[in-house]
Amino acid sequence: MRGCVLVVDDHREVVYAVRRLLQSRGLEVISAPSAAEAEPLVPRADALILDIQLEQDNGLALLQRLRSAGDETPAVVLSAHTFPDNVVEASKRGAMQILAKPIEAEALVGAVEEALSQTHSDASASALSAEAHDVLGTSAAMMEVFKALGVAAANDLNVLLTGETGVGKEVSAELVHRHSHRADGPFVAINCTAMPESLLEAELFGHASGAFTGASRAAEGKVEAAAGGTLFLDEIGDMPLAFQAKLLRFLEDKRFYRLGESAPRHADVRVIAATNRQLLGADASQFRSDLYYRLAQIPVHIPPLRDRLEDVPALIEVFIRAANQEMGLDIHGITPEVRQQAQGHSWPGNVRELKNAVYRAAAKRQRGLIDTLELAGAAAEPAGDSDFDTALDRALDRALAQDRLPELLNDLERRAVQRALTHYNGNKSRVAEALNVSRNTLRARLQAMQEPTD
Numbered sequence: 001m002r003g004c005v006l007v008v009d010d011h012r013e014v015v016y017a018v019r020r021l022l023q024s025r026g027l028e029v030i031s032a033p034s035a036a037e038a039e040p041l042v043p044r045a046d047a048l049i050l051d052i053q054l055e056q057d058n059g060l061a062l063l064q065r066l067r068s069a070g071d072e073t074p075a076v077v078l079s080a081h082t083f084p085d086n087v088v089e090a091s092k093r094g095a096m097q098i099l100a101k102p103i104e105a106e107a108l109v110g111a112v113e114e115a116l117s118q119t120h121s122d123a124s125a126s127a128l129s130a131e132a133h134d135v136l137g138t139s140a141a142m143m144e145v146f147k148a149l150g151v152a153a154a155n156d157l158n159v160l161l162t163g164e165t166g167v168g169k170e171v172s173a174e175l176v177h178r179h180s181h182r183a184d185g186p187f188v189a190i191n192c193t194a195m196p197e198s199l200l201e202a203e204l205f206g207h208a209s210g211a212f213t214g215a216s217r218a219a220e221g222k223v224e225a226a227a228g229g230t231l232f233l234d235e236i237g238d239m240p241l242a243f244q245a246k247l248l249r250f251l252e253d254k255r256f257y258r259l260g261e262s263a264p265r266h267a268d269v270r271v272i273a274a275t276n277r278q279l280l281g282a283d284a285s286q287f288r289s290d291l292y293y294r295l296a297q298i299p300v301h302i303p304p305l306r307d308r309l310e311d312v313p314a315l316i317e318v319f320i321r322a323a324n325q326e327m328g329l330d331i332h333g334i335t336p337e338v339r340q341q342a343q344g345h346s347w348p349g350n351v352r353e354l355k356n357a358v359y360r361a362a363a364k365r366q367r368g369l370i371d372t373l374e375l376a377g378a379a380a381e382p383a384g385d386s387d388f389d390t391a392l393d394r395a396l397d398r399a400l401a402q403d404r405l406p407e408l409l410n411d412l413e414r415r416a417v418q419r420a421l422t423h424y425n426g427n428k429s430r431v432a433e434a435l436n437v438s439r440n441t442l443r444a445r446l447q448a449m450q451e452p453t454d
């Protein structure tokens with residue numbers, strides 16, 4: 001698809017989600033939060049997406065004004081208020097389609113495609129633009145993630161990204177940074193894995209000269225390097241317990257001490273942390289819950305690729321394009337068999353595994369179609385379930401032998417609750433629904449698990 005779409009909506013997160021979706025399809029997206037700000041942009045647009053209920057105006061009234069002035073730009077109306085009256089009014093004013101919020105990605109893309117086909121008769125309709133963005137996904141699950149990232153980009157709160165390895169936590173952190181008011185500042189990442197407390201402290205907060213053996217010069221840490229921008233703390237779950245209190249203090253007032261200095265310093269940074277571990281619950285003794293809540297002011301869970309396999313074809317397409325560019329190859333696509341193989345795989349290494357598999361296959365093939373993907377552990381497919389059964393049977397046998405079955409069941413329940421809490425971003429009503437218990441029962445269970453309920 002080619003063209004420029006003007007989105008008129010006063011909800012930043014909606015604009016953000018629509019922008020991501022349409023940009024991933026190669027479209028240019030411009031936006032305005034109000035009718036007044038939209039009007040001067042209309043001549044640049046090939047299609048319009050209008051919200052009905054704008055803060056000080058109404059998208060339908062804007063459409064009416066445009067049509068009266070002879071403007072015929074095709075319009076799609078997007079609204080939480082798809083009452084029959086609105087639908088009739090919208091179509092009367094020449095809207096091509098009226099879609100209900102929450103947005104359904106494919107329906108929106110279809111409507112925009114139809115609108116643009118009025119303006120262009122470009123046959124390369126589904127080709128991805130060379131400017132396709134680096135964080136992709138059009139599945140409903142990723143749309144929710146993009147919405148949450150949009151909310152995060154619009155403020156300065158701490159963000160905790162959770163999800164398995166390779167799901168895209170770091171690229172998501174960069175995305176939030178790029179769309180935040182700190183975009184012109186630095187994005188500085190530090191991986192907390194395998195760092196003893198003193199090293200982590202020096203890395204993060206810096207040190208005075210002579211602070212420890214070998215510290216011949218004073219040095220700033222990552223926190224200072226990130227001033228004015230974003231500090232990304234990767235694998236936060238591995239942060240030594242002893243250091244967690246220091247990080248918590250820093251998060252409270254953004255003050256810190258370089259190792260070996262006694263005067264505090266200050267750095268204005270936004271903190272985004274990421275983990276593939278369960279920080280609350282079973283591992284609680286390893287992670288302070290007060291730090292968890294401080295970091296998870298905006299919790300965003302990125303689902304594993306196996307739960308959004310509909311994203312696989314577009315990811316493959318982009319990785320092929322990137323591999324062609326980086327390695328000077330001429331790969332045109334994949335065979336239907338490979339497509340099937342990719343969509344049947346459970347991708348334990350998530351997007352990273354997919355990217356590596358595509359790059360490996362592309363480098364091997366050089367040109368034409370990729371006809372095979374070497375998938376690590378493919379032989380174990382779909383043995384995930386039987387591995388799980390074996391592990392569970394073993395745990396049950398052990399618990400029975402030790403007369404500890406109730407403890408195991410409690411532990412399983414605790415894990416289920418904690419995973420559901422992470423999955424639903426802490427929304428207890430959704431968690432209660434998922435566990436098929438009432439909200440009160442869930443509250444009681446959470447209390448029994450000694451976690452705060454609100």
Ligand SMILES: Nc1ncnc2c1ncn2[C@@H]1O[C@H](COP(=O)(O)OP(=O)(O)OP(=O)(O)O)[C@@H](O)[C@H]1O
Pocket residue numbers: 134135136137163164165166167168169170171172234274275276315351352355
């Ligand atoms: N949605 C996506 N679109 C395009 N590329 C992606 C996406 N998600 C991940 N990737 C790519 O997959 C690789 C892994 O992503 P990233 O490092 O962000 O994952 P992660 O969740 O931080 O992993 P880890 O927990 O192991 O640090 C990167 O090369 C990244 O560019």
